[in-house]
Amino acid sequence: MTQTNVQPSEFQRRAAELNDLLCVINVLTWDARTQMPGGGSSARAQQLATLSTLARERLLDPAFEAAADEMADDGEQTGQDSRAAQQALEAISAMQRVPETLTRELALLKSEAQDAWATAKLNNDFAAFEPALTRMVALTRQLAEALGYTAPESGGHPYDALLNTYEPGLTVKTLLPLFERLRAHHVPLLRAIQAQPAPRSDFLTRFYPADAQKTFSLAAAERFGYDTTRGRLDQSAHPFEISFTRADVRITTRFQEHFLPGALFGTLHETGHALYEQGVDPDLSRTVLTSDLLGLYAVGGASYGAHESQSRLWENRIGRSAAYWKLHYPELQSTFPDSLADVTLEEFLRAVNKVTPSLIRVEADELTYDLHIMLRVDLEMRLIAGELEVKDLPAAWNARIKEDLGLNVPDDALGVLQDIHWSSGMFGSFPTYTIGNVMASQFYRAAGEAVPDLEAQLERGEYAPLREWLTANIYTHGRTYTPHELLVRTTGEALNPQPYLDYLTGKYSALYSLEATKQFATLEQLATKEHKETV
Amino acid sequence: MTQTNVQPSEFQRRAAELNDLLCVINVLTWDARTQMPGGGSSARAQQLATLSTLARERLLDPAFEAAADEMADDGEQTGQDSRAAQQALEAISAMQRVPETLTRELALLKSEAQDAWATAKLNNDFAAFEPALTRMVALTRQLAEALGYTAPESGGHPYDALLNTYEPGLTVKTLLPLFERLRAHHVPLLRAIQAQPAPRSDFLTRFYPADAQKTFSLAAAERFGYDTTRGRLDQSAHPFEISFTRADVRITTRFQEHFLPGALFGTLHETGHALYEQGVDPDLSRTVLTSDLLGLYAVGGASYGAHESQSRLWENRIGRSAAYWKLHYPELQSTFPDSLADVTLEEFLRAVNKVTPSLIRVEADELTYDLHIMLRVDLEMRLIAGELEVKDLPAAWNARIKEDLGLNVPDDALGVLQDIHWSSGMFGSFPTYTIGNVMASQFYRAAGEAVPDLEAQLERGEYAPLREWLTANIYTHGRTYTPHELLVRTTGEALNPQPYLDYLTGKYSALYSLEATKQFATLEQLATKEHKETV
Incomplete structure (x- = not known):
C-alpha cells in the first residue's frame, strides 16, 4: 500500500x-x-x-x-x-x-x-x-x-451481532466457555486471598502533589517508548487515549493528590494504548486499515480487545511487576519523600497489587475486575436476548455482586448505575476488557518465547526489545487482521485463557504467600466443581 | 431567523x-x-x-x-x-x-x-x-x-477584486484618498514628535514573570467582559483570536518575560476581537451570517476591518488611555513590584504610548503602524497592477522606509521579508489594519455621543455600557451588513478618517507636549503640500 x-x-x-x-x-x-x-x-x-x-x-x-x-x-x-x-x-x-x-x-x-x-x-x-x-x-x-x-438453532445469539462491532469475529459460543473458566478460577483464588492478611495500603492516599505526579508519569510513559514529538499528556475527568493518525497520539490522565495509583497506573495504561497507535505502519495512515468504519472512529488497533491487551500488558504485566518497581521505586520515593520515605519496596508492591472486592469496577484490582465484567456481560446478554427485563436489573445486579464479591450493594449509584456504557448503547463492549487481559498474557508469553532474555532486559529497564517485538508483530499491522488472525499469527493459537490464569495464580501466590501453584490448581478444580453445584 | x-x-x-x-x-x-x-x-x-x-x-x-x-x-x-x-x-x-x-x-x-x-x-x-x-x-x-x-477606464482596479474578499465593497477609489489623508497627517505628526525628547521606556524590558503576566492579562480580559465560560486564553507564537460559534471563542497571547507590553496589550487586542464574536446574536450561529464563505472561515465579524476596529478600540482607545492606567496601574505595580516600583503612572503611560520609527510592523506604535501598512499597500497594488516587478521589491521597500520613517533597512529579513502575508497569497488584507483604526475612532465617537457619561464610566472602570452599546450596534449583527452599511447605520456616515486623526493629534499633543491642536492642523496642511511636492 x-x-x-x-x-x-x-x-x-x-x-x-x-x-x-x-x-x-x-x-x-x-x-x-x-x-x-x-x-x-x-x-x-x-x-x-x-x-x-x-x-x-x-x-x-x-x-x-x-x-x-x-x-x-x-x-x-x-x-x-x-x-x-x-x-x-x-x-x-x-x-x-x-x-x-x-x-x-x-x-x-x-x-x-x-x-x-x-x-x-x-x-x-x-x-x-x-x-x-x-x-x-x-x-x-x-x-x-x-x-x-x-x-x-445453529448456535448463534443476537449478542453476537453487537460483539462483532467491538471484537470482529467473537461470538457468544467462544465467549461463554472462556468466561466460565475465568470465573471458576477467579472466585476460589479470591477466596484464598481473602483468607490471608491484607497488606497495608494506607500510604497510597497520602499527599502526592499533582505536578510531581505529572512529571513522574510522563517520564514513565517516555521510558516505555511513548514518543512525545507525536503525542502529549493532558488531564481529563476520565483518562483516555485517542489518535489522529500515528503522528499525533494523545493520552490523558487524572491527577488526584490523595490517590497515587490513579495517575501512576492510569498513565501506563493509556501509554500501552498509545504505543499501539504510534507503532502502526506509516503506510496504513489514511487508509481503511486505521479506520473503524462501523464505529466511525479512527483507530489503528485490530479491535477493542486487542487494544486493551496492550494497555493491560504495559500497565499490569510490566507496570505492576516486581522487576519494574525494584528498578523505579527509589525514584518514586525521591519524588515523594514525605509520603513514601517510610514505605519499603515490598510494602509498596503489595499495596499496588492488593486484591479487595469493591463495588466499583473502575476501582477494582486485576482479579476482581474480570468478575465485574462477567457480571455485566451476563446481564446485558440476557437483556438483549429478552430474558431479563430492565426493571429487574438492579436486583439481578445486587444478587450477583453478593454471590461473587460477597458485598451488599447499598444503593444503585454504587451498583447498576455506575457505568455510562448502557446509556450510550455500548452493549457488547464490556467483554473486550477481559478479552484484553486474556490476549495480553498470550502476547506476553509469545514475546517471552521470541525475545531471548526478555525478563533480564526488563529487570534492567530495557523496554525497547519488548516494544519492538510487539510493534513488529502487532502494532504495525493496524487493523489488517482480525483479533483471531492476529493471535494465531503471533502466538500460534486462538484465544486461550491459560497464560492469563497462570500469570494471576503465580502472581498472587507469591504476593499473598498462598500454597504452591500446583496445590492451588487443585483448589481451582475443586472450586469449579463447587461453582457448578451452586449455579 | x-x-x-x-x-x-x-x-x-x-x-x-x-x-x-x-x-x-x-x-x-x-x-x-x-x-x-x-x-x-x-x-x-x-x-x-x-x-x-x-x-x-x-x-x-x-x-x-x-x-x-x-x-x-x-x-x-x-x-x-x-x-x-x-x-x-x-x-x-x-x-x-x-x-x-x-x-x-x-x-x-x-x-x-x-x-x-x-x-x-x-x-x-x-x-x-x-x-x-x-x-x-x-x-x-x-x-x-x-x-x-x-x-x-471606469475607475476600477484589479486590486479591488482582492480588497473585496477582506473588506466587502471597499475599492481603491475610496482607499487611496483616505490613505493620502492619513499619510499627510501622520508624517508631519511623527516629525513633530521626533523633535521632542523621547520618554524613557527601559523598564518595559525588565523581568516580568510569565505566570503573573497571564493572571493579570486574563483578569484584564474579563474586566472588559470576555466570558471565559465561552472562551479560554492560551499561549501561541503569534497571538490570535478564533471562534467556533459565539459559544466558544478562544484567544491566545505570548508571554515574553523581558517585554511586558507584548502580552499586556496583545491580550487586550485579542479580547476586542473576542468580544465581537461573543456578542453575535445567538440566532446567527450556524448561518451564512457567521460564515466567510469566500474565505471558508467561520467568523462573526462584518469584515477584517470591522473586526480590527474592535481589537484596536479595546487595545488602544481604552487599554492605552490615561483613564485606564490611572485606575489599573496600582494593580500592575503590585503584580510586578520588582520591576515597576520606581516607575510613576505618567512614566508608564508615556512608555506604552511611545512613538519610535522601527523597521518591524508588528512592533510599531499606533502612529507609525499605519505608515508600515500604507507602504505595503502601495507596493502590493503596484505588483497586482503589473507596475512593479518582484525583483525590484526590496529596493522599493527600502526607499519608502527611508522616506517615511527615516530608517535604513540593514537587510531584507528586517525589511521586505518580515511578513508572512504575501507568501500566503493574502494580497489585499493589509489595508484592513488601518481601516480598522479609522473605523474604531468612528465607532468610539458614535458611542460617546450615544452613551451619556461614557468617559466618566470608563474612568470608573465601568466597561459594560461601552461593550453593550458596541454589542447592540455592531457585534450582534454578525455579517448581516457590509462594513459600509454598518458604519452608516451606526455612525451616520461612510468611512471618515477625521475622528481618528483628531484622536491621534489630541493624544500625542498631550503626551509629547506638542503645540496646541489648532496649530498642528496647520502643520498638517503644510506637510500635505510638502509631501505632494516630493512624491
Whole structure:
C-alpha cells in the first residue's frame, strides 16, 4: 500500500478522505474532553453530528462501494489493499442493513439516555433511568436484528451481532466457555486471598502533589517508548487515549493528590494504548486499515480487545511487576519523600497489587475486575436476548455482586448505575476488557518465547526489545487482521485463557504467600466443581 | 431567523452544515497552533485540506445554490434570511468564476511559498523567495481577473477584486484618498514628535514573570467582559483570536518575560476581537451570517476591518488611555513590584504610548503602524497592477522606509521579508489594519455621543455600557451588513478618517507636549503640500 510516486486509486483517495474525517472527529472529541470551555458543548455536539453524518454519507456513497468492489476484484492489488477493500465492503454492507431511521433514533436516544443516566446516578434513582434504558435495549435489539447473526438453532445469539462491532469475529459460543473458566478460577483464588492478611495500603492516599505526579508519569510513559514529538499528556475527568493518525497520539490522565495509583497506573495504561497507535505502519495512515468504519472512529488497533491487551500488558504485566518497581521505586520515593520515605519496596508492591472486592469496577484490582465484567456481560446478554427485563436489573445486579464479591450493594449509584456504557448503547463492549487481559498474557508469553532474555532486559529497564517485538508483530499491522488472525499469527493459537490464569495464580501466590501453584490448581478444580453445584 | 419550533429550510440546513465545517476547520487550526505536537503537522495539513475541499464542494453543490435561490425569491423570509441567501449567492458566484485549477494551484503554491519565505527570511536571502513570490503574484493577478472588478477606464482596479474578499465593497477609489489623508497627517505628526525628547521606556524590558503576566492579562480580559465560560486564553507564537460559534471563542497571547507590553496589550487586542464574536446574536450561529464563505472561515465579524476596529478600540482607545492606567496601574505595580516600583503612572503611560520609527510592523506604535501598512499597500497594488516587478521589491521597500520613517533597512529579513502575508497569497488584507483604526475612532465617537457619561464610566472602570452599546450596534449583527452599511447605520456616515486623526493629534499633543491642536492642523496642511511636492 506504499503510495509514494503512485497516483492513489479512487478507492484509496476516498478511504483517505474518510479517515481524515474520522481523525477530525477524534480531534474534536479530545478538545471537548480536555480544553473546551463549558459553554461550547452544545455547538460542539452539533459539529460532531454534522461530521458523523458526512462520514456516514461518504461511506455509503455508491461511488465508494464501486471503488471498493473494483479494488477487491483487482488481481494486482497488494494484500493490504485487498484487506482494506474487503473491510470497507463489509462495513458498507452492515451499515446498509441498518435503517437510517434506526441510526437516527439511536443517536437521539443516546444523548437523552446519557442525560437520564447522569441524573439517575446523581439522585440514586434507577426509576428515572428505566424508561430510557428500556427504549435503548429495545432499539439495540433492533440493531442486532438488522446487523444479523447466526440463527440460535445453529448456535448463534443476537449478542453476537453487537460483539462483532467491538471484537470482529467473537461470538457468544467462544465467549461463554472462556468466561466460565475465568470465573471458576477467579472466585476460589479470591477466596484464598481473602483468607490471608491484607497488606497495608494506607500510604497510597497520602499527599502526592499533582505536578510531581505529572512529571513522574510522563517520564514513565517516555521510558516505555511513548514518543512525545507525536503525542502529549493532558488531564481529563476520565483518562483516555485517542489518535489522529500515528503522528499525533494523545493520552490523558487524572491527577488526584490523595490517590497515587490513579495517575501512576492510569498513565501506563493509556501509554500501552498509545504505543499501539504510534507503532502502526506509516503506510496504513489514511487508509481503511486505521479506520473503524462501523464505529466511525479512527483507530489503528485490530479491535477493542486487542487494544486493551496492550494497555493491560504495559500497565499490569510490566507496570505492576516486581522487576519494574525494584528498578523505579527509589525514584518514586525521591519524588515523594514525605509520603513514601517510610514505605519499603515490598510494602509498596503489595499495596499496588492488593486484591479487595469493591463495588466499583473502575476501582477494582486485576482479579476482581474480570468478575465485574462477567457480571455485566451476563446481564446485558440476557437483556438483549429478552430474558431479563430492565426493571429487574438492579436486583439481578445486587444478587450477583453478593454471590461473587460477597458485598451488599447499598444503593444503585454504587451498583447498576455506575457505568455510562448502557446509556450510550455500548452493549457488547464490556467483554473486550477481559478479552484484553486474556490476549495480553498470550502476547506476553509469545514475546517471552521470541525475545531471548526478555525478563533480564526488563529487570534492567530495557523496554525497547519488548516494544519492538510487539510493534513488529502487532502494532504495525493496524487493523489488517482480525483479533483471531492476529493471535494465531503471533502466538500460534486462538484465544486461550491459560497464560492469563497462570500469570494471576503465580502472581498472587507469591504476593499473598498462598500454597504452591500446583496445590492451588487443585483448589481451582475443586472450586469449579463447587461453582457448578451452586449455579 | 429564530428557528425554534420551526423546521429549518433546506437553505438553513445546508448553511448550518457548512458553518459547522468552517467551525471545525477553526478548531483544527487552533489546536495546530496551540496544542499539537510537532510530529502531527503533516497529517493535520491533510485533514485541513480535506475539510476545505468538502466545504468548497458543499458551497458549490447545485442543491445549495437552488436552496439559496429559493430563499432569496421567497417573499416571506426574514431580512436576515434574505441577506444570508444573497451573500451565499454572491459567494457561490464568485467561487464559480475561479477555475478549480487556479484554486488548486494557489493552495499548492501557498505551502511551497511559505516554506520558501521562511527559509529566505532565516537566511536573509530574498532571491530564494523571489521565484515563489513571482509565481504567487502571477496567480493572484489571475485570481483578480477571475473574481472580476470594475474596468480601469471606469475607475476600477484589479486590486479591488482582492480588497473585496477582506473588506466587502471597499475599492481603491475610496482607499487611496483616505490613505493620502492619513499619510499627510501622520508624517508631519511623527516629525513633530521626533523633535521632542523621547520618554524613557527601559523598564518595559525588565523581568516580568510569565505566570503573573497571564493572571493579570486574563483578569484584564474579563474586566472588559470576555466570558471565559465561552472562551479560554492560551499561549501561541503569534497571538490570535478564533471562534467556533459565539459559544466558544478562544484567544491566545505570548508571554515574553523581558517585554511586558507584548502580552499586556496583545491580550487586550485579542479580547476586542473576542468580544465581537461573543456578542453575535445567538440566532446567527450556524448561518451564512457567521460564515466567510469566500474565505471558508467561520467568523462573526462584518469584515477584517470591522473586526480590527474592535481589537484596536479595546487595545488602544481604552487599554492605552490615561483613564485606564490611572485606575489599573496600582494593580500592575503590585503584580510586578520588582520591576515597576520606581516607575510613576505618567512614566508608564508615556512608555506604552511611545512613538519610535522601527523597521518591524508588528512592533510599531499606533502612529507609525499605519505608515508600515500604507507602504505595503502601495507596493502590493503596484505588483497586482503589473507596475512593479518582484525583483525590484526590496529596493522599493527600502526607499519608502527611508522616506517615511527615516530608517535604513540593514537587510531584507528586517525589511521586505518580515511578513508572512504575501507568501500566503493574502494580497489585499493589509489595508484592513488601518481601516480598522479609522473605523474604531468612528465607532468610539458614535458611542460617546450615544452613551451619556461614557468617559466618566470608563474612568470608573465601568466597561459594560461601552461593550453593550458596541454589542447592540455592531457585534450582534454578525455579517448581516457590509462594513459600509454598518458604519452608516451606526455612525451616520461612510468611512471618515477625521475622528481618528483628531484622536491621534489630541493624544500625542498631550503626551509629547506638542503645540496646541489648532496649530498642528496647520502643520498638517503644510506637510500635505510638502509631501505632494516630493512624491
